[in-house]
Amino acid sequence: MMRVVFAILLVLELFGALAYALPKGLKGKKGQPQPSGSSATSKTTKTKDKTSTPVFLPSHWVKTPYKNCNAEKTEMINNWITDAYNMTYEADRITSDNPAFERYFFREDFPKFKTMIQSFNSRAGLPGDEGKYNLACAEYKTGSPCQTEGEWAITPTNVNIIYFCPTMLYSVFSKVPYSSKPFDKSPNGWCHPEYLRSSHHPSHVYVHEMTHLMLHGLRLGFPVRDYTDGTNPRKAASKLKSNFTYLLAQWEQSQPRQGRPPLNPIRNAESYASTIIDFYFAQKCGSDFLW
Numbered sequence: 001m002m003r004v005v006f007a008i009l010l011v012l013e014l015f016g017a018l019a020y021a022l023p024k025g026l027k028g029k030k031g032q033p034q035p036s037g038s039s040a041t042s043k044t045t046k047t048k049d050k051t052s053t054p055v056f057l058p059s060h061w062v063k064t065p066y067k068n069c070n071a072e073k074t075e076m077i078n079n080w081i082t083d084a085y086n087m088t089y090e091a092d093r094i095t096s097d098n099p100a101f102e103r104y105f106f107r108e109d110f111p112k113f114k115t116m117i118q119s120f121n122s123r124a125g126l127p128g129d130e131g132k133y134n135l136a137c138a139e140y141k142t143g144s145p146c147q148t149e150g151e152w153a154i155t156p157t158n159v160n161i162i163y164f165c166p167t168m169l170y171s172v173f174s175k176v177p178y179s180s181k182p183f184d185k186s187p188n189g190w191c192h193p194e195y196l197r198s199s200h201h202p203s204h205v206y207v208h209e210m211t212h213l214m215l216h217g218l219r220l221g222f223p224v225r226d227y228t229d230g231t232n233p234r235k236a237a238s239k240l241k242s243n244f245t246y247l248l249a250q251w252e253q254s255q256p257r258q259g260r261p262p263l264n265p266i267r268n269a270e271s272y273a274s275t276i277i278d279f280y281f282a283q284k285c286g287s288d289f290l291w
């Protein structure tokens, strides 16, 4: 069974290598309408029901093997990657008037947001390994990228590598990817708001980290950083949008200027991640799920 699936994926992989841009034609031909069990229970009224079946193996996106990750961790990470690209593929359907977008971004941010999504889905528009990045597992110790206990992952903005820290590798959801349970309101299902509020599912964090990769920063024209305000990242990203104009005016009026100007949402990693995950959940769980 798995062997057959892998063989199919391998063919798709080869196809993708030839046309390394977002394989729209491929998805179109193969994709619809292939109901994924979970969305059958969704209340959304969709015009198009694209499948979330992973189109590529993780090795389509990242260089292998992953540094300092054993077989168990590698398998775990592969599931996060599958989740992440399922979500970024879905995110290509987000429009500038979608509530998931408006919650975190200004309307004028949309072209850059779209550039980021397309950069994810096309491996930054680069052929083969040039569009791939490295992954590594790390410990909390002197000289390690993971410096502080509790850090989930580190993605330096000037290289193309994501370091996973122990908190992420051993979190309660590490072995529970989104693809492992149904998107419904059953006790076991994902359609419960608390799963979103925490914004600490490894697959969510994975999408967040991807925005920091230099590959995508180059496409955008600037590195993507982190805005924090002490609340959870998703809440902070939402507040950044709603308070940005006020924060900027406050900064401009401060004499002398205090600190740096507030981070624009389009430069904030979690604004992208939360939009992508919120949209995904709304698609899977019903549009009334979040708002």
Ligand SMILES: [Zn+2]
Residues within 6 Å of the ligand: 208, 209, 212, 225, 226, 269
């Ligand atoms: Zn970050």
